[in-house]
Amino acid sequence: xxxxxxxxxxxxxxxxxxxxxxxxxxxxxxxxxxxxxxxxxxxxxxxxxxxxxxxxxxxxxxxxxxxxxxxxxxxxxxxxxxxxxxxxxxxxxxxxxxxxxxxxxxxxxxxxxxxxxxxxxxxxxxxxxxxxxxxxxxxxxxxxxxxxxxxxxxxxxxxxxxxxxxxxxxxxxxxxxxxxxxxxxxxxxxxxxxxxxxxx
Numbered sequence: 001x002x003x004x005x006x007x008x009x010x011x012x013x014x015x016x017x018x019x020x021x022x023x024x025x026x027x028x029x030x031x032x033x034x035x036x037x038x039x040x041x042x043x044x045x046x047x048x049x050x051x052x053x054x055x056x057x058x059x060x061x062x063x064x065x066x067x068x069x070x071x072x073x074x075x076x077x078x079x080x081x082x083x084x085x086x087x088x089x090x091x092x093x094x095x096x097x098x099x100x101x102x103x104x105x106x107x108x109x110x111x112x113x114x115x116x117x118x119x120x121x122x123x124x125x126x127x128x129x130x131x132x133x134x135x136x137x138x139x140x141x142x143x144x145x146x147x148x149x150x151x152x153x154x155x156x157x158x159x160x161x162x163x164x165x166x167x168x169x170x171x172x173x174x175x176x177x178x179x180x181x182x183x184x185x186x187x188x189x190x191x192x193x194x195x196x197x198x199x200x
């Protein structure tokens with residue numbers, strides 16, 4: 001599957017307007033632990049994570065830099081075999097121990113309290129992270145071969161109709177790096193993954 005999403009910073013008033021008429025889907029806590037081999041993956045906008053005991057890989061389909069794209073576009077790999085093939089790893093099953101033997105280590109781990117809604121065909125999630133950050137995401141999923149650029153345009157149009165600013169916003173892991181792991185954050189800036197304006 002391919003995920004197309006855009007992140008937003010919202011005020012309480014904007015949240016209330018956005019959720020007016022929305023259908024509540026769920027609220028739950030999610031533990032994410034991200035792995036990297038130095039800065040090998042993050043400087044390519046690749047995200048290998050263990051989410052509640054399952055490994056996932058987000059592989060970018062968008063251009064570098066937040067200012068040059070309407071939304072984030074990732075192919076999501078959700079099986080061990082897919083992830084091992086995409087990253088050219090060894091072994092048949094993924095584990096933290098197995099990744100460690102190949103040079104990977106955890107780079108951040110946090111718990112997100114996620115509340116999810118549906119509105120007009122869009123998924124809206126509001127994430128509160130345990131290190132003190134809140135972000136809203138508006139998402140759509142599509143099958144391989146779907147028109148992801150059209151979906152990005154639809155997300156932007158929907159957000160603007162809800163009164164949201166479409167200015168670029170950093171995701172949760174990037175905010176963590178900006179606050180607590182400046183060398184990694186700076187490496188991503190230098191690689192063009194993070195726009196300079198968001199590095200300030």
